[in-house]
Amino acid sequence: MAALVGDGLCLRPLLMADAPALARAALESVSTVGVWLPWCDASFTEADAEHWVRTCEEDRADGSAYSVGIFDAAGGEYLGGIGINHINREHDFANLGFWVRQSRQGERIAPRAARLMAAYGFGKLGLTRLEIVAAEQNTRSRKVAEKAGARFEGILHNRLVIRGVAVPAAMYALLPESGIT
Structure with a gap:
């Protein structure tokens, strides 16, 4: 996957040299990102970041x-980080997930990144639908979905499990006809 550049951002595959920055970003974001993404906690280490880099390489x-x-x-x-997973x-759809380090939240980074990644998903991967699934109470991610142009489709009961607890989630969808290609 080549780097995707636009709207002041560069989305690119992580390198092992990025692991220290990833670990620092995760640790600074425990009180915001960590509420919704359990991997982001105070025990996250550079070794965890290196493992993530390897996992991303294998998945790609x-x-x-x-x-x-x-x-x-x-x-x-x-x-x-952002990803299509x-x-x-069979039905040409996928999930679109994202997170932004705490010190840079509120700068519209996630919606800009979501639009870039969606264009890749529709154009290069041939997908016909990208779903953004956010816990019902995760208002920040829900706002990102809306700012990225995703359409709200409803609340799905017990759709996510966060730290062992099933919670309702808001379902949003981006479609190629949304103008993101």
Whole structure:
């Protein structure tokens, strides 16, 4: 996967050299990202980040997921992560997930990254639907979905399990006809 550049961002595959920045970003984001993504906790280490980089490489190689880093296009700062995963080739849809480090939240990074990644999913991967599934109470991710142009489709009961507890989730969908290609 080549780098995707646009709207001030660069989405590119993570390199092992990015592991320290990923670990720092995760640790600074425990109180915001960690509420919704249990992997983001105070015990996250550089070794965990290195493992994630290897997992992303393997997933891209076998076509099962396309998780990349979000970087500032001008300065190269690591801003967070985004990925297309849970790909269903029978029906050509997948999940679109994202997170932004706490110090850079509120700068519209996630919606910009979501639009870039959606264009890749529709154009290069041939998908016909990308789903953004956010816990019902995760208002920040829900706002990102809306700002990215996704359509709200409803609340799904017990759709996500967060730290062992089933919670309702809001389902949003991006479609190629949304103008994101």
